[in-house]
Amino acid sequence: MLTFVHDKSATELAGIYSKSARSNKPQSTLYFTHNTKSGAGNVAAAAGVLALHKNSLKKIFKLSDTSFDRICTMLDTGEEPEIGDPHRSEYWEIKKRFERALRNEVYLGDQDDLYFEHNLPRDKSKWCGNFILCGNSGAGKTYWVVQLLLRYLRATKPSSRRTIIWVSPEWDLDTSLKKLKAKRYAFNVIGIDVSETALRKSGMDATSYFKTKVSDVLDQHEKSIVVFDDFMDAGGALAPMLRKVYVRGLRTARHKCNSVISLVHSYASGKNTSQAIQSVKFMVMFPRSSASRIVMFMRDHLHVPIAEAKELVARFAKLDRYMIIRMHSPVALYNSKYMLLL
16 A cells, blocks of 8 residues: 555655755655555545546546536545435445555646655665666666766765766767766766777777776775666677676675666567566656557566556656656556556
8 A cells, every 4th residue: 555654664665756845855755555554544635536537437437527526525525425326336436446546546647846756765775776777769768867866966965975887888979978977976976988989999808898997896886876878789799798797786786785777778688688677676668659568568577467558558658758667566657747556
């Protein structure tokens, strides 16, 4: 069950922030709990909870706006329809959906000022989890990660920051990384260029370059964030070595409190991504550009029926550009305006 009540058994899911408040702290935090006792459940107006489902419910039960509003009012006041009431059967059906939505969903689309935001824990002793971002070129993968890291850097004192190591064949070319290269973050961000051009200019063979520029750097840092950006496009013989250290990182990096983030075009990239599906805590996908691919992933890995998966992907695509799939229990889908437990 989703709740705003924090207790010892509650698992933090995401913070709710306000556009009007310039604060690094959330206005409220959403948790998951197994505690169904009175006082832990959510309380909200039926019209707001069902706003996302209003059109579909009206079509299913053939209701007008007036009838739908009347049922919502009855749900809020606890009034039950009498025998013979024209909305009696519809009331009980919508009541079931309202109670399920109240437990498993939080919708902020009717509140312009509020939004969900995924942020990294500022405490270095806490593991951030592993991430994989899947999407076509231009979907927004690099932008999403850069914004996540910038929020973390801005909210954390320089002496308390994790080291961010960005491994990419486009480190010197990708303009999306410009803000991470700012002088104020120079002691916290390390860029490693693994392109064919960088390898050739170094005058080293691939093995020596990998050891000097990649392996030794990674070994020197604990409690860090390592980003592998299209590592399969690295120059020369670097790609197999990068894949090996990437897969090992997915499996064991958490023991050093390191987090691994990878950016790929498809989750079905064979040996480059097969381990990631088993090891990442968060998968970030982009429903406006990869709808069918996300539907197939939800069917194959989350066991969501195709019809339901298509409806969910379309819903998320209307609300925002990205969709985060939380793979560890509790499994959940969310973006800036909507959270859904699966």
